[in-house]
Amino acid sequence: MAAHSAQATALLLVDIQPDFMPGGPLACDRGDSIVDPVAELMRSGRYGHIAATQDWHPPGHISFASSHAGRDPFETMPLYGEDQVLWPDHCVQNSEGAALHSGLPLEGVDVIIRKGTDPRVDSYSGFRNNLGPDGERPSTGLAGWLRDRGVTTVDVCGLARDVCVLWTAEDAAAAGFETRFLWDLTRPVDESSDVTTREALEQAGVQVVTG
Ligand code: VGL
Numbered sequence: 001m002a003a004h005s006a007q008a009t010a011l012l013l014v015d016i017q018p019d020f021m022p023g024g025p026l027a028c029d030r031g032d033s034i035v036d037p038v039a040e041l042m043r044s045g046r047y048g049h050i051a052a053t054q055d056w057h058p059p060g061h062i063s064f065a066s067s068h069a070g071r072d073p074f075e076t077m078p079l080y081g082e083d084q085v086l087w088p089d090h091c092v093q094n095s096e097g098a099a100l101h102s103g104l105p106l107e108g109v110d111v112i113i114r115k116g117t118d119p120r121v122d123s124y125s126g127f128r129n130n131l132g133p134d135g136e137r138p139s140t141g142l143a144g145w146l147r148d149r150g151v152t153t154v155d156v157c158g159l160a161r162d163v164c165v166l167w168t169a170e171d172a173a174a175a176g177f178e179t180r181f182l183w184d185l186t187r188p189v190d191e192s193s194d195v196t197t198r199e200a201l202e203q204a205g206v207q208v209v210t211g
């Protein structure tokens with residue numbers, strides 16, 4: 001079988017949810033502009049498997065500034081030995097802004113990984129939670145799901161380029177998948193982050209694909 005057969009290649013859709021788009025509390029500038037081209041890619045027949053992640057926080061999640069007296073959104077706070085960014089409330093379980101975007105052909109999604117569900121710990125990557133109180137980053141099961149189906153290559157797109165897509169791509173490469181970052185099908189939450197994002201991807205051995 002060829003290395004890049006459709007069956008061995010998966011498309012990972014990271015957090016394509018209204019809360020990360022214009023009008024949402026954690027909007028990426030022009031975050032909605034990726035929806036139509038991602039929908040087209042999903043229908044292209046190039047992927048044997050399509051997985052989606054969904055940021056899915058309980059109310060009062062530890063990553064919300066509103067959960068910490070006297071803290072404002074986008075401040076950072078030490079948490080379990082790392083710096084946690086405190087975000088505006090977003091992607092609260094069962095809210096409209098937490099839904100997978102209705103402009104995607106969701107019937108084509110084979111598995112949905114809901115992340116950030118533990119009230120005590122954030123989860124940027126679709127593969128593993130952020131560092132938690134026990135000093136570990138528990139797996140979400142996504143790597144095993146992909147391996148069980150013979151996937152060797154993953155293409156990653158979605159929101160936000162500098163947070164959850166970056167962390168997902170880094171972990172995909174670390175898990176041994178040939179990983180391609182579909183740059184134009186991502187948008188950042190911090191407009192000044194692109195240089196550091198590209199450096200981090202290079203460091204992680206992730207291929208950046210543009211155009
Ligand atoms: C994200 C911040 C907090 C993301 C999720 O999807 O990039 N960013 N939660």
Ligand code: ZN
Binds near residue numbers: 055057063090091116
């Ligand atoms: Zn989140």
